[in-house]
Amino acid sequence: MSLNNGQSLTVGGQDFTKNGGNSSRPPWEDARAVLRPSTPTRKPKSPKPENAITIAVSSRVLFNMEKEQHIYEQQGMEEYIKYQVEHETEAFSPGPAFSFVKALEAVNAKLRELYPESEELFDVVLMTNNHANVGLRLINTINHHQLFIERFCMTGGNSPIGYLKAYHTNLYLSADPVKVREALAEGIAAAIMFTPEKMKEVSDTQLRVAFDGDAVLFSDESERICKAHGLDKFFEHEKAHENKPLDHGPLKGFLEVLGKLQKKFYGKGQRLDCPIRTYLVTARSAASSGTRALKTLRSWGLEIDEALFLAGAPKGPMLEKIRPHIFFDDQMFHVEGAAEMGTVACHVPYGIAQRVVKKGTKDKETPNASK
């Protein structure tokens, strides 16, 4: 296995990341053919990217690679690769995205039972800019944890945008703020994932996803009023525009695809025990500004299972009760508050709030061995 021009992974001369030579097969088919020998046979066929709901996760959020990251930072790339090769048969422990990915697989299993022919399933793509030698440890880890990941994307340090688009990515999760911002700028739903000190146990039968409203599901248009003119003017504005739907925000598309899958369960009589549950967790208050949020969702034809209007109260304690697999917010203090209480929280660096960053809460943009 070698790195070709330091950019694309090749195995026995076969290009992992590009559609090499005269082959008419897409690159993921090539990767599958190479991976198959070490892949347990229990796995069903992957859906085609255009039919699937594609979730791209970086290796550093799927697995805990903190120790290795530390080696890279302290001792450099050569020692890092040496360590990874020496520990090749040792599986990485789960990272913050692990439970989420497991929950996606649990939903897929139920969808396959109900709709054996349908390709409307989650498909997880592992994104990594790691060295090819580390790729082997990643494959071993995936098999060790019996994860259903057949699509690998080794970007060799290149921007992941082209790959994210090629895979029709519906959500991209990474620890790298630069790549996440780049994806958001291209209209791809993306978020920076953080590892809480202690992760709360989450459901392994129901996927729970919690969203902030403004600048996450919705645009930041109302947030701008709030930041510029204060809370009173914001309430006034929201009341006056109650019947005018908000524009969509960066994560709206992801809620939409979750809703599409939920409807498939409803169609089989599984509304109350649906394996997907969605939550709106917003600092808006129900009486004054909540109406516009709910009317906006309704105008989009989207349902949210539970809407929590916290009227400025901290989100951490409420999320601790919900125990979502993942929570998205555009404001770092909400992300930090949630993470402190054990929720896997992601920062969506989008909208006006990014320009009003509290001291000490900026994303840390440190060099990384892997993302």
Ligand SMILES: [Mg+2]
């Ligand atoms: Mg917000």
